[in-house]
Every structure is written in C-alpha cells, then in structure tokens.
Amino acid sequence: MSALGLASPLELLDELRRKVRALHQLQFQVLEIVGALDQQGAAESLGYKDLIELFKHTLRWDPRLSRRKLAQAKALCPAVTPSGAKVEPMLPLAAAAMATGDLSEDHIDVVAEAMAGLPAIAEVHLVDYAQQHEPRSAKAFYKELAYRLDQDGPEPKDPEPAQPRNVVRRQWKSGRYHLFADVDAETGAKLDALIDPLAKPGPADLRFAPEREGDAFCEVIDLAMRAGHQHISGGERVQLTVTLDYDKLRTGIGTARLDNGEQIPMHQVRKIACDAAVIPMLLGTRSQVHDVGRRTRTINAGLRRVLIARDKGCTFPGCDRPPSHCEAHHIQHWSNGGRTDLGNLALLCRRHHDLVHYSDWQLHMANGMPAYRPPAYVDPHRTPRHNQIHAVA
Structure with a gap:
C-alpha cells in the first residue's frame, strides 16, 4: 500500500x-x-x-x-x-x-x-x-x-453622426498597412461572399475568426493580383513593381522599393517573387535597368495543375489547407537561379509560406516530395517531416 x-x-x-x-x-x-x-x-x-x-x-x-x-x-x-x-x-x-x-x-x-x-x-x-x-x-x-462604484451607469452618448456612403482609409505605419473601410451593404455582401469560403476553419485550424478572416482577405488580394481579368493600367495589366539593386538581390541583404515608395526587406522580395504577378526591376551600380520582368518564374496553368496533383494542398507538416488557399514556393529561390519546374516547387498556404521564408524551417525535396527539417529548438535531431494529411488523401 x-x-x-x-x-x-x-x-x-x-x-x-x-x-x-x-x-x-x-x-x-x-x-x-x-x-x-x-x-x-x-x-x-x-x-x-x-x-x-x-x-x-x-x-x-x-x-x-x-x-x-x-x-x-x-x-x-x-x-x-x-x-x-x-x-x-x-x-x-x-x-x-x-x-x-x-x-x-x-x-x-x-x-x-x-x-x-x-x-x-x-x-x-x-x-x-x-x-x-x-x-x-x-x-x-x-x-x-462594479455596480456599487457606478450605480448610475455610463453617461448617455450623443447620437453618432451619419457616415459617408463609402469610405476607405489607408495608412502605412511601422512596416504594416492599416486599412479601414465603411462601405454600402451591397459591397459588404460581395466582400463577405469572397472572404467567407476562404475563412472557414479546417479540422486542424485553431485560429480565431479575426485571424482567419484577415488571412482570407490577404488571399482575396492575391487572387485579384493573379486574376486574368484584371484592369488595364498604362497599356498593361495591373501588377506590382519592385525596384532593387542587383547586388542586393544576389546577396539577399538590404531592401527594395515598391512602386508606392515603401521599402521592404530583401527576404520578403524573395517570397513575393515565388508566385505573384510581380515584376522585379533590377538596377546596376549606377541604377541602370538590367532587367524588367523575367515572368517565367510564375508558374503557368498546366504546371500548377501538375503541382496540385502531386501536393494536394499545403505541404507543411500538419496543415490541411487545400490547393486553392496555396501559393507556389521556389525551394531554391528564383533570384538565386532556381528553376520554375516541378522539382523546385512546393505548395504552401500563406501562413506557412511566411514561416518557411522567415524562420529556420528548411524545405527540400526527398524522393520527389517536399520535406521539412524543423529548427533545433523544435526537434534537436532535426528529423525531416512530411505532411501526412495529404499523403493519405
């Protein structure tokens, strides 16, 4: 006993x-x-x-x-x-x-x-x-x-003034983009119709609703950038231009300039160059234009279909996001000579695409499939991991 x-x-x-x-x-x-x-x-x-x-x-x-x-x-x-x-x-x-x-x-x-x-x-x-x-x-x-301290309750507020019909306020602050919108019911319903399907939680998705909807809003922006029916601006379809120094691109150090004048770090340039309608404008030591475009780094519809057939969704271990929520990531960065072919691409949802670019998670191909080596603080042995959810799908 x-x-x-x-x-x-x-x-x-x-x-x-x-x-x-x-x-x-x-x-x-x-x-x-x-x-x-x-x-x-x-x-x-x-x-x-x-x-x-x-x-x-x-x-x-x-x-x-x-x-x-x-x-x-x-x-x-x-x-x-x-x-x-x-x-x-x-x-x-x-x-x-x-x-x-x-x-x-x-x-x-x-x-x-x-x-x-x-x-x-x-x-x-x-x-x-x-x-x-x-x-x-x-x-x-x-x-x-609380009742004893304030038995009268809060003072009545004056009625709110009528708001304009459609208002959008945009501001860059500390490297973040702050957005406020007050729009009519019809526009709100259209935005809900776009965001709601993308914001639905999966079986293993434990994010709160505001975070899911924020990620979904970002996906809507990405879809709009890739859409084939984009508006025409200056004789070309709407696209994002990134201006950068060639040596900075090669070394991965420094910043690049967006067409709105904002600066972004070079590692973020490498991420958005993976699978977006982005035109990098490379400058030499005297700021002469070296190259504008090289759009071959973006995958075409046929290659994306093959990629979807292989990966079936986000390839990060444990993620169940479907292909429609994923971007194509270059395992060897395009700016470092990486090819735009099946052996150098992997599907990643927006959240895990950021993680692969900015953390010590390492992605490589093993037996023709994407594999991830975790940081040592996650697994001291850094044993490669695969996404087993889509493997059994």
Whole structure:
C-alpha cells in the first residue's frame, strides 16, 4: 500500500493544498518566461509571426491556451520600455498573490476581466476576496463591486453622426498597412461572399475568426493580383513593381522599393517573387535597368495543375489547407537561379509560406516530395517531416 493510502483524510488535504500552492507558483513562473519571450520579440527573431505559432511547434500548445498565457503574462509581468525603463505590471497585487501560490490562473482571468472596467484602487478588494473564494464567486463579487462604484451607469452618448456612403482609409505605419473601410451593404455582401469560403476553419485550424478572416482577405488580394481579368493600367495589366539593386538581390541583404515608395526587406522580395504577378526591376551600380520582368518564374496553368496533383494542398507538416488557399514556393529561390519546374516547387498556404521564408524551417525535396527539417529548438535531431494529411488523401 502506498504512503497516500496510509494517510488520513486531513493529512491528504494538507498535502493537496501544498501541491496546489506549488502548482500555482510554477504556473506564475511559466507566465514570467512567456512575458520575457514576448518582451524580447522572440517570435520575430526566430522567423515566426507571433508566439502563438512558435508555442504550437515547441510546446504543442493549442492557440487558445497560448492566447490565455500571453494575456495573463501582460497583466502580471513588468514591462521594459525602449529606453530601458521598467514599467510595473498592470495587476501588481494579483501578481504577488499568484507568485506565493494564493491565486490560480482562473482567478487571474477573473481579476483581469474585472479590472478592465474598474479603478486601480479596486484591485486590493478583488484580490483579497479571490484569495478566500473560488473564481465563480469572485466573478459575482466584482460585478456587485462594479455596480456599487457606478450605480448610475455610463453617461448617455450623443447620437453618432451619419457616415459617408463609402469610405476607405489607408495608412502605412511601422512596416504594416492599416486599412479601414465603411462601405454600402451591397459591397459588404460581395466582400463577405469572397472572404467567407476562404475563412472557414479546417479540422486542424485553431485560429480565431479575426485571424482567419484577415488571412482570407490577404488571399482575396492575391487572387485579384493573379486574376486574368484584371484592369488595364498604362497599356498593361495591373501588377506590382519592385525596384532593387542587383547586388542586393544576389546577396539577399538590404531592401527594395515598391512602386508606392515603401521599402521592404530583401527576404520578403524573395517570397513575393515565388508566385505573384510581380515584376522585379533590377538596377546596376549606377541604377541602370538590367532587367524588367523575367515572368517565367510564375508558374503557368498546366504546371500548377501538375503541382496540385502531386501536393494536394499545403505541404507543411500538419496543415490541411487545400490547393486553392496555396501559393507556389521556389525551394531554391528564383533570384538565386532556381528553376520554375516541378522539382523546385512546393505548395504552401500563406501562413506557412511566411514561416518557411522567415524562420529556420528548411524545405527540400526527398524522393520527389517536399520535406521539412524543423529548427533545433523544435526537434534537436532535426528529423525531416512530411505532411501526412495529404499523403493519405
């Protein structure tokens, strides 16, 4: 019989309390590490678009769990400004209570939700109550506390002024493109009809709706760029022109200029040159035009059909995105002499196309099929992986 079997109920309860307290302390330490990774921009430095994708591969965390951990870390962990100054956490009392094992992650969720609409002074009351009650009771307490602090409710707002019929605002900011649109119902319905089919989650797709719809919107842009019925501009079909220095293209270092004047890094030029109607304008040392076009790097309809027949969808391990959601990626970059043929191409969805270009995942051909060698922090042995979902399709 084990030692637990010989213990009395009170002894077992005491031991359980110690273990649970230690578990809460360990969970707080995990959040501290998550917060530090977020502060350091670890995802970007490793080629991932965010920590959610990084944790999916390194910790096998569900994106929902990753979002929860990140939100809790932002609330409980101190931050450091670009100048190096330390900023205290948003919930210092809750952080101290969890660090000693007095609050659980569920309690933290309740306190954080409550403090979003309460003054800072309310935290002491919330934490004190949460240390003595379960999360559900703490949630009822904060609702009553909020009512007592503001029995009159929010002041009535003036009616919103009428909006113009169709408005689009566009802005480049910190390397990102911010877009706001307020359009009529007919145009909105047409956009929904384009986005909805592309934004449907697959069996293994755990992204939240805003992220799926954002990726779908980007796919609509890509489809419009590739469409054969594009509008004519200046005697040619609409296309994106990228102006770059030949030596920068060869070395992969530096930036290129879009036709709107924005600068983009060279590794991003290599990505968009894989499967888009993009014309690179190569410049020599004196900015003379070396070449405009070389459109043979874009695959034709016949080659794409063969590629679809082989890959059946995104070739990244574990991805179930269909061919209609994929781009053709040059395994050896076109700018480095890579050929536009079946042996140098692989289908990748937009999300994993970015990952292959910007991270340490390495794509190569093995027995005529795309194979992926993961980074060492995902698999120390870097054992090649295949997408087994489409292999059995």
